[in-house]
Amino acid sequence: MxxxxxxxxLREAGRMHGLAExxxxxxxxxxxxxxxxxxxxxxAEAAAAVGLRVQAGCRGRAQQMNLGAEKTSGDLLLFLxxxxxxxxxxxxxxxxxLADAGVALGAFGFRFDERGLRIGFVEFGARFRxxxxxxxxxxxxxxxxxxVFEALGGFAPMPVMEDLELVERARRxxxxxxxxxxxxxxxxxxxxxxxxxxxLRHWWLSARFFTGWRPDPDEVVPR
Numbered sequence: 364m365x366x367x368x369x370x371x372x373l374r375e376a377g378r379m380h381g382l383a384e385x386x387x388x389x390x391x392x393x394x395x396x397x398x399x400x401x402x403x404x405x406x407a408e409a410a411a412a413v414g415l416r417v418q419a420g421c422r423g424r425a426q427q428m429n430l431g432a433e434k435t436s437g438d439l440l441l442f443l444x445x446x447x448x449x450x451x452x453x454x455x456x457x458x459x460x461l462a463d464a465g466v467a468l469g470a471f472g473f474r475f476d477e478r479g480l481r482i483g484f485v486e487f488g489a490r491f492r493x494x495x496x497x498x499x500x501x502x503x504x505x506x507x508x509x510x511v512f513e514a515l516g517g518f519a520p521m522p523v524m525e526d527l528e529l530v531e532r533a534r535r536x537x538x539x540x541x542x543x544x545x546x547x548x549x550x551x552x553x554x555x556x557x558x559x560x561x562x563l564r565h566w567w568l569s570a571r572f573f574t575g576w577r578p579d580p581d582e583v584v585p586r
Contacts, residue, residue, distance in 0.1 A: 364458055366393040367437030371427035372410070373400040375445040379409040382445055390454035396435050397445075398427040423580070424501075425518035425525035432512055441506040442526075446549035448476075449504055453544075457506045460540055467537030468507045468530060470499030472545035475553070482550055485562045493541040501526035502548040503541070511536060520580040524572050 368390060370382065379397070386395050397410040400422040407417045418434050421427055428442050439461055443449065450456065450471060460469040473489040475482050492498055499505055505526060515532050518525045530539060553561050 364439055364461070365437040366390060366439045366441060366454055366457055367432075367435035368393050368395045368441045368443055369428055369431030369435060370395065370397045370443050370445055371400065371424045371431065372397055372402060372406050372445050373422075373424075374402045374404045374406060376402065376404045376406040376409040378445050379406065379415065380413050383410075383413040383415050385448055389449045389451055390441075393441075393454055394435055394437050396431050398431040398434075400424070400427050423520065423522065425520050425522075428525075429517040432509070432517060438509055439506060440509055440512055441504055442501065443504050444502050444548065446551070447502050447504060448547045450544040450546065453504070456542060456544060460542065461506065461508050463538075463540075465537050466540050467511055467535075468499075468505060468533040469540040469542065470503040470505045470546075471542050473499075473503050474545035474547050475550040476547050477550040482553060484559070485553060488562060497539040497541045498527065498530060499539070499541050502546070504546045505530070507533065519577070521578050522580065522582055523578060524568060527569065527572055528577070 368386060386393065395415055396418055397415050398418045399407040399410070401419070407419055410417045418430060421430050432440055439457055441457055457469065460466055472493070473486060475486060511533065514536065515529065519528050521528060533539065
């Protein structure tokens, strides 16, 4: 089984060098595609300069990830945020998880790259959620077999919650597995906007989602 890693980007030029080195270590045999959403900071050029394959042509994370799936060839698909690091041996872990035909979708655990009481509380909430009812978000490195992704029709063209929407549809096709090994994601947005404040916002958006709200593709919804 072959793995394709799809990285949607927007203004992430400073992360491209580290991303290329990281993926070469944790997934050396994977196909990697950066799908840029029209960055004005040279993200696409920076990715190409460090040897990453780049695809441009659409904006919006859901649309970028769908395009990435279309332009890659792996049997397994992993959708990775540019500010998230996978655990060592991630390539093998993905293959191992998806070898079970009863698993529809998998992801890694959740951890921030910074420590602290407030940020730790957000981490605890994510771990508790994944124990009670495994519900990974995009910053956990969502992965699935291509056949499952195609059966689902890819990500819905939503400006937010596109990851949660896909996970909930995938749940109808099989189990959702969140591995114990964590993906480590940047805490920058949480620290800039306030960890608890941003966590409460995510809870509010999730509550709206589970009561039937689905944002239109052109609706402006701050993340």
